[in-house]
Amino acid sequence: MLSPADFFRLTFFPIIGTHVTSIIKYSPKIIGEILNIVHNAVFLLDAENRILFANSQMEKMFKADIKQLIGLEFDELFMPDDRAIMVPNILKITKEKQEFECETMLRCLDGSSFFGLMCCAFFQWEGGGLIATTIHDITKMKSIERMLKHSEHEAFLGHMLNDISHHIRNPVLVIAGMAKRLRQKETTQKYVEIISDESLRLEKLLDTLNDFIVLPRPELKLVSMAELVEAVEQRVKPFIEEYGIAWKCKCPRNILVNKILVDLSLLLKAIEAVVVNAGESYTENQENKPVTFQLIETFEPSWPYAIKIIDEGCGINADYLSSVTSHFFTKKRKHIGMGLTFAQRIIDEQDGELTIDSFEGEGTSVTFFLKKERRRPIRTKKM
Numbered sequence: 001m002l003s004p005a006d007f008f009r010l011t012f013f014p015i016i017g018t019h020v021t022s023i024i025k026y027s028p029k030i031i032g033e034i035l036n037i038v039h040n041a042v043f044l045l046d047a048e049n050r051i052l053f054a055n056s057q058m059e060k061m062f063k064a065d066i067k068q069l070i071g072l073e074f075d076e077l078f079m080p081d082d083r084a085i086m087v088p089n090i091l092k093i094t095k096e097k098q099e100f101e102c103e104t105m106l107r108c109l110d111g112s113s114f115f116g117l118m119c120c121a122f123f124q125w126e127g128g129g130l131i132a133t134t135i136h137d138i139t140k141m142k143s144i145e146r147m148l149k150h151s152e153h154e155a156f157l158g159h160m161l162n163d164i165s166h167h168i169r170n171p172v173l174v175i176a177g178m179a180k181r182l183r184q185k186e187t188t189q190k191y192v193e194i195i196s197d198e199s200l201r202l203e204k205l206l207d208t209l210n211d212f213i214v215l216p217r218p219e220l221k222l223v224s225m226a227e228l229v230e231a232v233e234q235r236v237k238p239f240i241e242e243y244g245i246a247w248k249c250k251c252p253r254n255i256l257v258n259k260i261l262v263d264l265s266l267l268l269k270a271i272e273a274v275v276v277n278a279g280e281s282y283t284e285n286q287e288n289k290p291v292t293f294q295l296i297e298t299f300e301p302s303w304p305y306a307i308k309i310i311d312e313g314c315g316i317n318a319d320y321l322s323s324v325t326s327h328f329f330t331k332k333r334k335h336i337g338m339g340l341t342f343a344q345r346i347i348d349e350q351d352g353e354l355t356i357d358s359f360e361g362e363g364t365s366v367t368f369f370l371k372k373e374r375r376r377p378i379r380t381k382k383m
Helices: 004-018 020-026 028-037 056-061 086-097 139-183 189-213 225-243 264-280 339-349
Strands: 041-045 051-054 099-107 113-125 128-137 221-224 246-250 259-262 290-297 305-311 353-359 363-370
Touching (some): 086 113, 139 189, 189 339, 225 259, 225 264, 225 290, 264 363
Parallel strands (some): 246 290
Antiparallel strands (some): 290 305, 305 363, 353 363
């Protein structure tokens, strides 16, 4: 199936490019009628980036009369925040690479807006060049995407619910068995302790599940690296003392002034989970328990900064590495297995990425890749 840009280029560009004079002289009405049949907004920009031609679908899409559209500057179709940087970038890329495609929010002339797939193509014309553009309204498609994402989340919770019943059933059966023995007057301290332990385990499980289910959606804000480091050290201080961790912080001064886009309170929760895992990776009587916290500038456009937490503990068996962020996965006795599940969800919902590198007997490195800007570079940096 051809994209709107391919359809326009393959159908009309050969005609326009080789028979411009004859089309203008003999058949402008025919071309106009054909373009009005297309179920996308189609328009031409002149050398001054003003609308030279617009089809009837553009009138409907932008809620404007054709007289209002002809002569309108290209940037008037965009939201005010995108006019200074994004629009010049689109024009520049289109002229240099001959074509460009992007999804963007567009402004109707009545003040409303919609989400559109914009395809631009450049061709030479007398005295410069013209840009032909098609726009497809994808507002409904984006709404469906959000619904699918919500459905995936619901499916995940449904799958999790099945696992919950299994994890709750086990301690309940143990408690019931011990209670039965107590009724038979086989009362011993051992049975009381088992009931107490299983009750506490069940209580911890329910508390953890409640925390996971009510985990709020992230409210992203720009936070300086210096503020992040200070908040992290305050948050992990109790765990450093509890596990006897030898804490090391490696943060280059030159990036401490930079900012990342995060929900700090949720990010701290994810970091806490990893630090606790790091502390538990050492044996109780081990003297040296180093855990290193690093801030890294990756120079990657998608995730320019990263947080790395490194321990030198027991490490993770290669067979289990792909499962460690799954809910209820644990190889430790009396553990729920939800710490890294929390971390994974928090980072995912902040448009980041979590990676884990580990070698059994050598230690583990957990990395959070983070954004500094949700907007694409085309919207934030002039090209």
